[in-house]
Amino acid sequence: MSKKKKSKNKNQTSSSWSIFIFILIIICSSFYKFNHDNIDDGGFYLNFVDVGQGDCELITCGGTNVLIDCGEDSKAADVIAYLEKNNVQKLDYVVATHPHSDHMGGMHSIIENYDIGEVIIPHLPDKDVPTTRFFEKFLDACDKKKTKISEAKVGRNIKFGGADAEIISPNSQSYDDVNNYSVGLLITYGENRFILTGDAETVSEKEILENGVLKKVDVYKAGHHGSTSSGSKKFLEAIQPDIAVISCGAGNSYGHPAKKTLTSLKKYTDEIYRTDLNGTIVVYSDGKTVSVTTERQGK
Amino acid sequence: MNIIDRFEEDYAVIETDGGMINVARAKLPENAAEGDVLEFTDGVWTIDESATEERRRNAASKLRRLLGND
Numbered sequence: 001m002s003k004k005k006k007s008k009n010k011n012q013t014s015s016s017w018s019i020f021i022f023i024l025i026i027i028c029s030s031f032y033k034f035n036h037d038n039i040d041d042g043g044f045y046l047n048f049v050d051v052g053q054g055d056c057e058l059i060t061c062g063g064t065n066v067l068i069d070c071g072e073d074s075k076a077a078d079v080i081a082y083l084e085k086n087n088v089q090k091l092d093y094v095v096a097t098h099p100h101s102d103h104m105g106g107m108h109s110i111i112e113n114y115d116i117g118e119v120i121i122p123h124l125p126d127k128d129v130p131t132t133r134f135f136e137k138f139l140d141a142c143d144k145k146k147t148k149i150s151e152a153k154v155g156r157n158i159k160f161g162g163a164d165a166e167i168i169s170p171n172s173q174s175y176d177d178v179n180n181y182s183v184g185l186l187i188t189y190g191e192n193r194f195i196l197t198g199d200a201e202t203v204s205e206k207e208i209l210e211n212g213v214l215k216k217v218d219v220y221k222a223g224h225h226g227s228t229s230s231g232s233k234k235f236l237e238a239i240q241p242d243i244a245v246i247s248c249g250a251g252n253s254y255g256h257p258a259k260k261t262l263t264s265l266k267k268y269t270d271e272i273y274r275t276d277l278n279g280t281i282v283v284y285s286d287g288k289t290v291s292v293t294t295e296r297q298g299k
Numbered sequence: 300m301n302i303i304d305r306f307e308e309d310y311a312v313i314e315t316d317g318g319m320i321n322v323a324r325a326k327l328p329e330n331a332a333e334g335d336v337l338e339f340t341d342g343v344w345t346i347d348e349s350a351t352e353e354r355r356r357n358a359a360s361k362l363r364r365l366l367g368n369d
Contacts, residue, residue: 074318101304101312101319129362131334131354132302132314139361149365178305178333227308253321254307 041162044189046283049082050275051075053249054102062161068095068196069103073134076106080113092117097182097198099130108137116147122181123151125174152183163189169200171207179224180204190287193217195239199224205235214238218290219283222246226257231264243271250276301337
């Protein structure tokens with residue numbers, strides 16, 4: 001073979017290798033980006049807003065804002081102030097876990113004041129459709145704003161920015177207790193998991209367990225404000241929370257959280273936060289580790 | 300108007316014109332249920348069944364329409 005031909009072949013081989021390595025770099029970069037998108041989006045914030053005796057959670061992640069419950073009507077202004085403080089100008093999803101006043105008493109104000117992508121509520125048979133005025137105001141607000149409203153479907157996965165939220169309850173079409181219609185969410189962000197079940201009681205928790213969807217979680221919002229009606233032994237065994245958050249009002253009339261609940265939680269963690277003692281509680285995840293900041297130290 | 304929102308432990312949580320109040324369950328009729336519209340006269344709570352039924356019917360109809368299920 002002539003020297004010129006040898007040189008040409010060597011150059012061709014070198015070019016082929018360069019192209020191969022370039023393509024390999026592109027593929028590896030894409031793979032890295034795919035697996036780390038959620039870590040690069042500023043993290044996952046789960047705010048347990050202090051609304052006194054009630055529930056209200058705000059999730060912000062990668063530009064997506066989700067409100068889960070909003071407490072009593074009397075707390076709506078506080079919730080809106082908190083949203084403003086966090087520069088929330090629109091809500092991609094609103095989840096009204098179930099139609100009790102301590103969870104959605106103020107929801108009509110949220111609907112009236114924000115553009116909302118979708119409101120998710122549980123399916124309610126006619127016998128359990130509320131007669132309350134706050135629920136009527138909520139329906140009227142949705143009607144006036146032409147808000148998209150849909151019923152929670154177990155198994156539906158929703159993207160909350162870089163986080164994945166799976167609807168895990170309610171699993172039945174009819175319950176004796178309205179608390180069991182609570183829309184439950186199992187949320188994953190990177191390696192961290194969070195579970196929120198509204199006021200779902202042991203009846204609903206049993207159904208969730210039977211579906212086999214539960215995994216160890218980093219953060220568990222204690223069901224029904226830490227009442228003994230929720231947080232069964234088997235449920236806690238399945239989720240083994242590293243951190244528990246109880247949303248309840250200072251000096252509430254119902255004894256929330258129950259001492260028995262606190263004892264049960266302490267089998268799994270000493271990191272138990274309470275809105276009655278700590279005020280608003282902010283959980284942050286970077287996809288690997290979870291940290292908590294609170295409005296008050298509390299004890 | 301007084302409407303039972305829910306029961307918590309020994310209390311009924313009632314929506315009134317002035318906000319939410321707690322009333323001991325023992326002070327309500329034994330068959331009082333969530334959603335019942337109540338009258339409070341001379342210190343006695345009674346259930347207004349027709350008002351309850353009407354409010355439920357209207358709310359259900361509105362809900363189904365908004366869900367696109369009517």
